[in-house]
Amino acid sequence: MSHDVGAWLEHLGLGRYAETFAQSGVDFDLLPDLSNSDLKDLGIARLGDRKRLLRAIAALMRTKPLAAIPPSTSEAERRQLTVMFCDLVDSTALSSTVDPEQLRELLLAYQAACVAVIDRYDGHLAKYLGDGLLVYFGLPRAHEDDAQRAVSAGLDIVEAVVLLNRDLSKKFGIELSVRLAVHTGLVVAGEMGAGGAREEMAIVGETPNVAARLQSLAAPNALVISSSTQRLVAGFFTYEDIGVHQLKGVARPVQAWRVTGERLTESRFEALHPGRPFPLIGREEEVNLLLRRWEQVNQGEGQVVLLCGEPGIGKSRIAEALIERIADLPHARLRCQCSAYFANSALYPFARQLIQAAGFLPTDPPAIKLNKLEQMLTESGQAVPENASLFAGLLSIPVASHYPRLELTAETLKQRTATALVDRMLGLATRKPVLIVVEDAHWIDASSADLIAAAMDRVQDSRVLILITYRPDYVPPWSGRPHLTMLTLNRLSPAQAADMVGAFAATEALPAEIIQQIVAKADGVPLFIEELTKAVLEAGLADGETTSGRAGRLQLSVPVTLQDALVARLDRTAGTKEVAQVAAVLGREFSEALLTAVLPPKRDALTAALDALVHAGLLFRRGLPPQNNYVFKHALVQDAAYGTLLFTTRQQLHARTADVLEQQFPEIAEAEPQLLAHHYAAAGIYDRAIAYWQRSGTRARERSNYVEAEHAFTAAVALVPQLPDQARKRTELDLQMSLGAVYRALRGSGSLQTEISYRRARALCEEIGDADRLLEVMYGQFVGAFNRPKLHDAELYASEFMEVAQIDQNASALKVAEYLIGSTAFLLGDLVRGRQHLEESLRVDNVDHGRVNRYSHGQYPTWPLTYLAWTMFVLGFPNQGHALAAEAIAASRKGSEFYYAMALSNGCYLHHMCGDCAAVEANVARLLDLAAKKGVVFRAQMRLFEGWTRACRGAPEGGIELMRDALAKLVATEQKVEHPYKRSILAEICLQAGRWSEAEEQLGEGLRLVRATDERWYEAELHRLSAELALAEGDKVNAEVKFRRALTLATAQSARMWELRAAKGLARLWREAGKIDEARALLAPVLGSFTEGFDTRDLIEGRALLDELA
Structure with a gap:
């Protein structure tokens, strides 16, 4: 009985009082306390209604408490089932016009005709529902083609009733009509009920309800099927589309089809898993x-x-x-x-x-x-x-x-x-x-x-x-x-398939018509041929057993899908199904030792069950006792066995498997944490699953297996919502931090995935109030903005980082904050300020180096040294720049291989800016092997420099193509920092190779990016190269304008190296125009401002030009 007061009142015919009870807060447990006076107070004025309520309440008090549902003695299963619902038309009217004795005789004849057809197709008559029948196809024993059996049976029942009407019309002057419907879907099947009313093969699920509701759509003597059934039998019957219908009690609309008759079947089976047929035919x-x-x-x-x-x-x-x-x-x-x-x-x-x-x-x-x-x-x-x-x-x-x-x-x-x-x-x-x-x-x-x-x-x-x-x-x-x-591999021809059937049958002589049916159904797939032939042999349809009835039954025993075939095989291995189901939980391959620990029956019984499964072709045995290993014939055999388990049973078995692995097989738990994670997740023990996924991801990350690490951490994050509130946020924070680091290595710091991970981590830090971890997260956010580049966002993150560090008086954080501000200032072209902050970062002492390393994600001091090296070079201190770059590489060796590789890569920038082809070449050679294991950004960057070295060595065409391909890959990523500089590398080579339109394209895109991102540290060089391009094209006026623009920018930024290059270009142009004094006056003070780097290419060329102008 429902414990819903409203439903109880409806049952009594007093539903009009439901709202009154609800508004007064009268729950089911308060009903025994109600008196006649209480009912009056509730506004129930009619005496009769109060009497009815008091009598019903008294009956409730005499009722025994509901018994707890006892555990099932016969394990239930999840199965795909085809259900047929058959009902007489106008049976109510029939009962009012026919004598009950005659009606009984008529109904018995009708039922006998239906049962004969059902038996012919090996269906199971589950219930007589008045004058209706509920029939299962696929329970208690599955067939490979249960949907087809059900539809054929429905058509034959219509024919049987039409034949029956010949006798009924003569005897009673009455003709019967039936409506039938068939639907295929998922059910849970097993024993239900209590006491003497237990039902051995009850089913639970929407499937029988859909079949019953579909029946109302059928015309007299017609069969209607759902789309799920029609998909399984599409090639075997003809249909009329009768539309989509919203059936009562069914959540989703159902597409319905009227079956108009049978047609010559056309097999369209597809295999579901590799097979291992005994004979080798056609290969x-x-x-x-x-x-x-x-x-x-x-x-x-x-x-x-x-x-x-x-x-x-x-x-x-x-x-x-x-x-x-x-x-x-x-x-x-x-x-x-x-x-x-x-x-x-x-x-x-x-x-x-x-x-x-x-x-x-x-x-x-x-x-x-x-x-x-x-x-x-x-x-x-x-x-x-x-x-x-x-x-x-x-x-x-x-x-x-x-x-x-x-x-x-x-x-x-x-x-x-x-x-x-x-x-x-x-x-x-x-x-x-x-x-x-x-x-x-x-x-x-x-x-x-x-x-x-x-x-x-x-x-x-x-x-x-x-x-x-x-x-x-x-x-x-x-x-x-x-x-x-x-x-x-292609499918076998019909002749080859027939030979394979004969080879499987061996000494059993199958009739030709049965072989033809198998060949037609198998469609040339060896595994289907194997399964069909075994089914025929096990059914005993060999020589001497070819009556039309038995042959007709065989044509319906062909599997429509491999899933159905495998469930049928499991049903036929009596007494072994539980072993197969438990083994399926363990995995594709499992040891007898693990199976015994998870399912500890008597040793002899387990061995016998495994022997039977091997004999049935469901398992392969490897090794010798007692170290036997077993392998499911294919993964889909395992899936079929696993799919029959109830969700609750699966959870229990996964939990037991994980527990057994931890306690009895610790070496597996240690070596394969992802396996434990899988079992714990499937068991619903999410905290343990997450812990093992974390262990797996951390191990993979430590070994630079970033793809595997991403999978592990992502799997763990997906389980976080299942945790209790108190554990959820801290656990997710750890995972998001790990995932962000993996995304940075795999897809680049500027990737969207990296941004999302750190954004979520920051929100969690703020919710938890973890200021120390917040600094790590803010660093991750800074690096993401820096590398996209969204430099003003990066400035904001750097300022926030500095603010937190100052509030907490955290020297370690201050050291990192100075680097963040300095590197951003460098990219924005504020070189002097960038230098100040970067140098201050390196000066800050009395720090906890572990915290510095943690805040900077391991990038300190490699990155600040690198950016300071670039800054010093551009400011006109090349010797100091090279010394700092060497120091950065030396520092990176103390960290991970990833950061060492990045330090070498960053060194390529400085060597390229110096025009040192040999040094870039050396770094590239050291990095190519490493680049193959890193993310796409790193690999493409190495290819860019490799192309530049090829061009420098006299192979500009090949170098340009390599560089263009590298740039295309870089553009396709979300990490676009330093792209104006990278565009200029290709532009300069194109300019030297006479490919001026390509040079113009790259320079134009570089300047567009400067305007879009405000990344201005290389802007002067882009204008200088544009001037060189104009000069090459003979446009001296435009060249002078661009040289002057480059010179102005460089001077404003105190970028003496760029200033020198622009001055050299403009001085050469003036020299050709006869403006010798102006050229000398321009170049001399710039050269005179340098205090080091006199052996660099830029200064050597500058001195030579100045001497020519003397």
């Missing part, structure tokens, strides 16, 4: 191609084959066929399995392969694992100490003092590990040919993809074949290599 051409590539490998010509195909098309079977064909030949084989769980775990497939190759056992202590690792390395001809240390780090094996400590940065460690993995492949190849199979590359992690690219480039002259399988929706990043073959 000889593909296998022979692989064997030819293997022959080339044996001749020392390394090969790569990319094998693409839709799920279930046979990629894995072809790989297995190659393995079988070369099994007796000397070779080494490395199988690397990518995983959906570990798509963001760096080098996971290779780490997993190392564990298998080394033969690790779960019980092995670290020392034993290291011994096995050393043995494996010896066999591949690799140096043991260093490589063992690298691989031990990858596998999270503690080395203690076993090997010398590797003093490497995270990025170098990652690169060295990847190189060692490739070296292992090549080392094995020196002894015998090597086959490397990388399966399911559509789930590959970014670091493994990079490793494969590196391996591909190195195996060309080695005895190595790399075979990679992937799905069509994945775009492999490895194409374009001369030793690479791309192979796409």
Whole structure:
């Protein structure tokens, strides 16, 4: 009974008093306290109504309390179910015109006709609802084509009723009509009810209600289906669109179709996951191609084959066929399995392969694992100490003092590990040919993809074949290599499919008509063929059992989707389903030890269940007892088993799995925090999930695996709203700070993602009142604005930072604040003020260097030294500028590899401004390897300088193209700081190469950016280069105007280096015009103002020109 007073009153026919009760605050629990006087006070004047209410209240008091719902003794499941609702037309009128005895006989005949049809299609008559029938297709046992069965049954019931009417018309003078509807949807199915009214196969969900409401849309003797059913059976019937309808009690409108009849079916199945059919039929051409590539490998010509195909098309079977064909030949084989769980775990497939190759056992202590690792390395001809240390780090094996400590940065460690993995492949190849199979590359992690690219480039002259399988929706990043073959699998022809059916059937002789039906339904997909043939064999429809009824049933047993086929297979493996469901929670691959810990039945029972699942083709077994590992035949087999679990059951199993991993398998918990995060998140234990995602992200970031780190931190942030209020803000603040740092490294400080992370972090800091973390956040916001560049926003952030530092009298923060103000002033062209603040920043002492490092995100002192170096050069102190730049690089070596790389990159600016091609070239050479691992901004910047060095070395065309491409990539990012300067680099080379229109384009864009952003430190140089362009084009008047503009700007900024360059250009122009005295008077004082840098190109050229003017 509802505990809603309004509903209770409606039930009594007194709903008009509901508002009165509500306004008076009378809840259900107060009803027993009400008296006749109380009811009068409520305004219930009618005596009869008060008496009815008092009687109903008394009945409530005699009613026992509702019993708690007992736990189900038969576990419920989530299933896709097709429901048919069948009802007689005008049955009420029939009961008033026909004698009850005759009516009973008539209804029994009607029911018998319907049940005969339902039985024929193996449906389940769930309930008689008066003169209606509720029928399930897919429960208690699923079929691959339940929707088609339901629709066919509906049409046959109409025919059966029409045939029945012949007898009814003669006997009773009556003809019956029926309305039918079919709908397919999700239900929860299982035992429900209490006491003697328990129902074994009850269903809960919207699906039966939709079917019942759809029935009202059907005309007499007609069948209506929903769009969800129509999509599953589209090719098998003809239809009439009867529109979209808003059904009572159904939230969303439903598209309805009237089924007008059957038609010759046209199969359109698509496989859902790779299969491994026993016979190999119709794939000889593909296998022979692989064997030819293997022959080339044996001749020392390394090969790569990319094998693409839709799920279930046979990629894995072809790989297995190659393995079988070369099994007796000397070779080494490395199988690397990518995983959906570990798509963001760096080098996971290779780490997993190392564990298998080394033969690790779960019980092995670290020392034993290291011994096995050393043995494996010896066999591949690799140096043991260093490589063992690298691989031990990858596998999270503690080395203690076993090997010398590797003093490497995270990025170098990652690169060295990847190189060692490739070296292992090549080392094995020196002894015998090597086959490397990388399966399911559509789930590959970014670091493994990079490793494969590196391996591909190195195996060309080695005895190595790399075979990679992937799905069509994945775009492999490895194409374009001369030793690479791309192979796409097509479906089998009808003749080939028929041969495959015969091979599967083996000694069982199937009738030709059944084989034809399987071929038509399978549509050339080997996995579908396999599943259909097994279903036929298990149903016993072999030789001698080909009656029309049995054959007709078979045509409906073909799977419409792989999901249905796999659920049917699970239903057929009696007694093993719970094991398959629990295993599905563990993952695609699982150990028997973990399964036993999570689901601890009797050992013999578990082993028998696993044996049955292997025998049924749902699992593969690897290894020997007691270290058995099992693999779901494909990920979609796992998905099908997992999908049948209730959400609550899933949560409980994920929670138990996480708990077992932590307590009984701590080495897995330590090595694979993302796995624990997955289980805890699925269990709804969000604080633990977030903690493990944080651990995973931090580890990835420390190893410079920024893509994996981004995934981990983003996953953690997504779970934050699930936390209690008191923990939410502090946790999200930590995550947003980490995510902001990752975005800066991956996409640049000026990226929108970086801005969003720091903006959110600032709001959290202010809500929490954490002033210390607020400084870190403000620094992040400053860097974002600085790099976009929104320099006046950056000024505001710098001022706010200074204000907080001064209020708190925080010397560490003051040191950073001076740098922020100084670097912004530099970009704005206020060079003198910029110098003052930058020098003051370096002078501030009595600071906590740890806090300085934290406030500046590790950028101090590299960045202030860099900007001061540029400032001093432009102000006319090149020697001091170079000294400061060298100091910046030296300081960066003490930090991460990322900041060292940035210091070298920043050094390129100064060397370029000095015209020192050799120095830029040296820095670029040191940076190219690093650039491949950094974000797009860093890589493009390196390519820009690389193009400039090429042009300086006499290859302007190639250099210009490289620079244009680099600039295009930079423009596509949100980090646009220093773009006027970068435009000028290309403009100057175009000017020297005579490509004047391109030079004009770049200079014009550079000046536009100056106006748009107020980044003016290089503005004078842009005007000077524009003057040089005008001079090259013969426009001396315009050239003089632009030289004067450059000179005025430089003088105003105290930018003596730019002033000198503008003065040299204008002096040359005046010399040609015969204005020697004016030229000398212009140039001499500028040169005389310099106190250092006399050996630089600018001053040497200036002195030479002044001598010519003497």
